[in-house]
Amino acid sequence: MSAKDRIPVFPSRMAMAIMKNRLKGAQKGHSLLKKKADALQMRFRSILQKIIETKTLMGEVMKEAAFSLAEAKFTTGDFNHVVLQNVTKAQIKVRSKKENVAGTNLPVFESYQDGADTYELAGLARGGQQLSKLKKNYAKAVQLLVELASLQTSFVTLDEVIKITNRRVNAIEHVIIPKIENTLSYITSELDEREREEFFRLKKVQEKKKKDKVRAEKEKAALRAKGVAMDETPNMLEDEHDEDILF
Numbered sequence: 206m207s208a209k210d211r212i213p214v215f216p217s218r219m220a221m222a223i224m225k226n227r228l229k230g231a232q233k234g235h236s237l238l239k240k241k242a243d244a245l246q247m248r249f250r251s252i253l254q255k256i257i258e259t260k261t262l263m264g265e266v267m268k269e270a271a272f273s274l275a276e277a278k279f280t281t282g283d284f285n286h287v288v289l290q291n292v293t294k295a296q297i298k299v300r301s302k303k304e305n306v307a308g309t310n311l312p313v314f315e316s317y318q319d320g321a322d323t324y325e326l327a328g329l330a331r332g333g334q335q336l337s338k339l340k341k342n343y344a345k346a347v348q349l350l351v352e353l354a355s356l357q358t359s360f361v362t363l364d365e366v367i368k369i370t371n372r373r374v375n376a377i378e379h380v381i382i383p384k385i386e387n388t389l390s391y392i393t394s395e396l397d398e399r400e401r402e403e404f405f406r407l408k409k410v411q412e413k414k415k416k417d418k419v420r421a422e423k424e425k426a427a428l429r430a431k432g433v434a435m436d437e438t439p440n441m442l443e444d445e446h447d448e449d450i451l452f
Contacts, residue, residue, distance in 0.1 A: 211387040216395035224392065235377040242370045244307040249363045256356045263349050271340040277357045279337040294319075297347055304359075309366045312356040316348050 214220045297317045303310040 210384065212384055214388060214392070216392040216399075217397050218396070221392045223390065224385055224389050228389065229381065231377055231385060235374060235382065238370055238377065239373045241307045242367065242374055244254070245251065245363055245367050245370060248306050249360070252356055252360050252363065254359060256353070259349060259353050259356060263346070263353060266342065266346050266349055270339070273335065273339040275341045277339045280335045284445070292448060307362075309363070311359040311362055312355065314351050316351040328427050358422055361398050362414070 212224070214224070232277050257449050297316055299316050302315070304313050305311075371394055
């Protein structure tokens with residue numbers, strides 16, 4: 206395992222506890238982002254299906270509106286000057302609102318009529334029925350255009366959010382979580398190695414103490430054999446057994 210595949214930390218019990226908490230948080234974040242991506246994908250497919258249906262319907266509505274315009278012109282004549290004289294402000298306006306989908310705000314456009322119809326008297330002399338049909342068809346076309354614009358904007362927004370969410374999910378799954386797991390493995394192996402070294406060191410110290418004790422006893426025995434007087438007063442620093450003292 207190279208140093209690039211793990212987080213640079215000092216191996217300790219505290220670092221292990223921190224890495225375990227980070228791993229738990231990364232796994233929870235991955236699960237939540239995965240659920241968010243699934244919810245966005247479902248809404249994305251739903252919007253795509255609505256766009257296809259709306260575009261298909263849009264073709265039929267525009268074809269009907271074009272035929273209505275031809276009928277109105279044939280019956281009434283050229284009424285462009287009447288329309289231009291009466292145009293002072295927009296009658297059909299668009300308002301927007303936001304819809305929250307899994308933490309993502311999608312723009313939604315709605316069309317509404319502002320004020321009364323200024324073309325009520327148009328076609329009073331002749332062609333009133335054709336003009337009424339014409340206005341109805343084009344009003345439906347405008348409504349479909351606004352709905353299609355709302356769907357297309359939501360489609361583009363969702364597409365970008367889904368890409369970002371999928372990149373985050375992949376980064377957590379293939380980069381962050383493996384790094385944390387590698388770091389935990391590294392800390393565990395280092396701590397185990399440290400414990401083995403400590404055990405080996407203590408064992409060597411005990412063996413050295415035993416050898417020193419045996420050597421000292423042999424030296425004392427040799428001195429006794431030569432008749433050299435030995436001070437039998439125990440050394441408090443070398444004595445391993447301490448008597449209990451009662452106060």
